[in-house]
Amino acid sequence: MNKWEENWQKTRKQVGWVALKDATPETYQKLGFKCGLEVHQQLDTKKKLFCRCATGIYHDFDNYDAEIVRHMRPTLSELGEYDGTALMEFKTKKQIIYRIKNDSACTYEVDDTPPFLFNEEALSHAMQIALLLKMNIVGELHITRKQYLDGSIPTGFQRTTILGIEGEIPISNKKIRIIQFSIEEDSCREVSDIRHTRIYYTDRLGMPLCETVTYPDMLTPLEAAEAGQYIRFLARSSGKARTGIGAARQDVNVSVTGGTRVEIKGVAHIKWIPKLTHNEAFRQKALLDIKQKLNKLIPEPAKWNTSWIELHADKWKHIPILKRVAKEGWKLVAINLPAFKNILSFFTQPGKCFADELSDRLKVIACLEKPNMFHSEELNPAINEEDWQKINDLLKSKAKDAQILLWTPVEDLKTAVETISERCQLAWEGVPNETRKSLSNGTTVFERVLPGPDRMYPDTDSAPIPITDEVIESARKLLPVDLQDRLKQLKKWNVPQDAYTYILRNNLMPVIEQMSAGFDLSPKFLALLYAHTLKSMQGSGPLPFGNDRIVDLLKFIKKRSLAIDILPEMLKILFRNPNMTFSSILDVIGYKQAEVIEIYDNVSTLIMMFSKFKLKKVARPGAEADWIMGRLHKLALGNVPLKEVRTKVEAAIAAEVKHA
């Protein structure tokens, strides 16, 4: 372990980091953890929100008809200033390329046509969800433009509108308040983002989304996940939300005492939320500790400044990565960070230290692909002490300083050096306002500066849309059963908890109710049929048939007066052969119609055989009944309920024992 790793471990301890599994509510209380959610859910409409293109058509990224190029320019805010995000995005000077396929995008998507009329189907779908969230519904929709300069929307803004404000949802121990519920257009899918070129695909762009924004009422990572799950199930219960990969995405806002709201964007799975928010809370705590340390060392950050020199790339070719620098004619730059010793290797996240905050920004703002720098406190150093000493000498560094070595094409040199300096300056303030990208390992990377409040303005291309009381009342009549009541219902049915997610995620409650009533089956049996039998068959893929096919199968079973035990067996075959007729499935199973008498006739013979083959040696209780049931299974399946057969068999065995 080198001394920097020691420092990393030491600072991790100082920050008080513990693993998620070892954290308690007190851990978060001490941090002052607060979390709010922005849950996005695609609405299941045929067409997009502001044009008539079809929804849900996704392509491989290389399958496109045309490309267009755009650049985003910041526009002035109300106060005549450029928004922080805007400036950063402009600094990055990205060339944005949009890929278009005719079946999923028209001229609207690429901002060559003003919006068409607002999609009524999306409005009626969203209304259902808004009412379930108990929102105050607005009197008139005003389409608003929300600026995004990353290029994810070719206009440079997202058209969005508030349908309701101030709602609430219950979670197990409290109520979570909802700030607002809006309808908006979905953004492009990112194909790649390398150096100064970012490529987007426009197929998803413009699909209607609803967004539910909560207050920061969640005080632990688990509460955050629970609220996320509830909002998701609630949207699903309406039957109006789209399902499938990417249909639901969350942005998660986290802050701790003394920290700042940081937005973790695009969390694809709710189960990722606990780890991400947990780590983010400690990252903020770490940055606050660094802030404290720096302020003690240098109370006036304005007097702090970096200095840098250019090195001769030719002289550094012995370091593998730097070979390329000389070859490409890039600039090799050493930067001195006064008094930053032990800060670069300061813990921030599992496996990451403060220097990663610098490297992340170099990638995003100066467009330098990683690895884009070395620093003097590497946990796994690529540059030996001797070389660092050389750099220190050239920079005339003092003992308490730290150093960065970065390489960049000449056109990005200025931005790169400024970026390092800016991020270091921000360390005096603690936690910068940022949106961060979530990684599947539970850590995050810098994405961009959090946009200011002045990025909303009215869409001059669309007229307000009135929402009358009649519209609301007629939507109310179509509302599904409240999710709270559904949870109670599941409990009453004795359905085990592990089955809830599957049932609610797939909005199966109405289906189960219908089947239960129509075929006189217990809801629990049906719930487990779905959440256990079918779920284990399908794995991560979709079911190859719809609920209607299962209803048909139930009808068939009823018509043929088959015992219901045969249903799971038949489903197994149906899953593999979705188009097979039900009678053929019976043949495959080997079902033969048999009278009850015919089945039970075999019992006494089987009891005798069990004795004869001395199988009785097996001492396990019930072994004899099991063996006999095994022989009878095929014959009985579908003819008599297997449970009933077993009761008879056990009775016969008992009688035999008694007789003997």
Place this chain on the structure above:
Amino acid sequence: MLDIFKGYKGRALEVLKSFQARVWGDTTVETTRGKFQGIILPRSENDDDKHIVIKLITGYNVGIDVDTILEMKETGYKEAHYKIPEREFPFTEGLPKVKLFGTGGTIASRLDYRTGAVIPAFSPGELYGAVPELADICNLDTEKLFAVFSENMGPEQYKKLAISIGEEIKKGIDGIIIGHGTDTMHHTAAAMSYMLQNLPVPVIMVGSQRSSDRPSSDAALNLMHAAKAAGHSDIAEVMVNMFGPTSDEYALLHQGTRVRKMHSSYRSTFRTIGDTPIAMVTRDEIIPIKTDYNKRRTDCKVDVYPYFEERVAIAYYYPNMHPDIIDALTDNGYKGIVIAGTGLGHINKPLYPAIRRAVEKGVHIYMTVQTLWGFVHMFVYDTGRDLMSMGIVPGENLLPEVAYIKLGWVLGQTTDPEEVKRLMLTPVAGDITDGEPYNGYLIFQGGIPEVEEFIRKYHK
């Protein structure tokens, strides 16, 4: 109406008054649908009187149905004042002097974020604040001539604009830019082509298809291209400078007499019809496509012909057109009619008497084609020959709108039929060409494999 109720009328105004609520007031509104809190915004005059608009703290606007309102209470007041920041346009020795004339189009504008009203940026300081790159291209001066929407540009404005440009040229400017709404830009471009002849410097018309309050606007790049073309190109013609492709890549310089807006909303809406554009423009260079243009000179001399007869009309022919349409023009004292005829330049027989009557009364009638591409050829069919014998003059390959402008300009100078005809058929600035180049008519048909291959390969 009081300013504190800006834009509200009828029922909504009554409700505001009854609760003594006002625009810009931070207000709590109790309604049958729950509580709303926000700043009351002015309402657009054309919107209904059933809703009050508020801006929520989150920045979103929502409307509240006035019939659901139970109570309104002002808790604060925040009036918005919006101004475009100005920064002095820096003078750089060695860069060309360019003058930008404003006509009222919003080539550069900012949005009032609260009300959504568009505020035009126009002074050099404002433009520099919005598009600082302009200072690297030229030394810019601006003058606002009118504040009219493009559709309200007419003879008065054409004349004034031509005279103003003429004066500026005589003072020694290196290039002219005209900021203009895009809808009628090609009419004004044609008018300037006739009114300003023998130009020594470029006269560049420019606009934007997406207003500059949006990050994806074409305005900034259009302005940069225009400044580049006006200050640095050697093409002393009246030209329209707008996007070549819809991508942010390059502009095309279109001859003012051969250009037309061809799409209601695309960025690359302007196309040269029946010829090729004169040049391509990027931020760094001007790449000529044609070579036979009028070259830049240093003599500061220009011929200005600020004439226009207003009583001229375009009649767009359609099957079953009735003669009373032509009669109405004649009876109302129109002095010239440009017909946009079918095919090679045709109209139906029932119109003949009306045409004869018009010509007898001294109306000058010129034929153009509504196919836009191609020449009028009136010798091919009897109809054409009949029409010519009645006095309709074939307008070669003048575009209908260009012929209209030209006829107005000619009739502003003379009414002698022979002189009118001579002026009309004398080519000016490429309005009538000797022939049509093979690549003057290229309308690719989507779906055809080679076209699709082309589209996939080059940015649209």
